[in-house]
Amino acid sequence: SQQGEEDPQALSIQEGENATMNCSYKTSINNLQWYRQNSGRGLVHLILIRSNEREKHSGRLRVTLDTSKKSSSLLITASRAADTASYFCATDAGGSYIPTFGRGTSLIVHP
């Protein structure tokens, strides 16, 4: 089934540094979304990028999409301790329009 896979599985950085995580998928998509999940909480939507878009920004977040490589990246600039969370990409493929999640990247930002 269509599923995005995040890389790396875990990332540990210092406050103020940038964090980059990647998502790869296997088949053509309608759109790709990034979500954040704090420990013990539900998922929170960050950004949705459509298949005909290449880049989107939201505050300190920058998402790129390369459909030729079937990959996306999420960049968090000037990270803060509060950014510590798991980050998931979700893709929906073809006519299903059902978001399918990867295993996520666990980000730890040290103060």
Add this chain to the structure above:
Amino acid sequence: EAGVAQSPRYKIIEKRQSVAFWCNPISGHATLYWYQQILGQGPKLLIQFQNNGVVDDSQLPKDRFSAERLKGVDSTLKIQPAKLEDSAVYLCASSFQVSGELFFGEGSRLTVL
């Protein structure tokens, strides 16, 4: 705007017992999803509703799991009988439109002993 409400937040049962989870989506959201999230993994779709009709339940273990969405609003997910491997967080999400942003509840954490 009120978010997606789920209850109970935590539930501990013994194997072979039954359990039910409830979800109230955001008002006006026609699409409702139930996901299962096992520790250390991403959410896995169990069932998707569009209003009160089922769109996809291909990954729902129908011998023990059932779900309904009466009147196209609230939804319940039931497990009977529970197995040890059902220990997970059950997440409910809703969206205004198909292929749009999902709004998640806080989840219901199930422990099966």
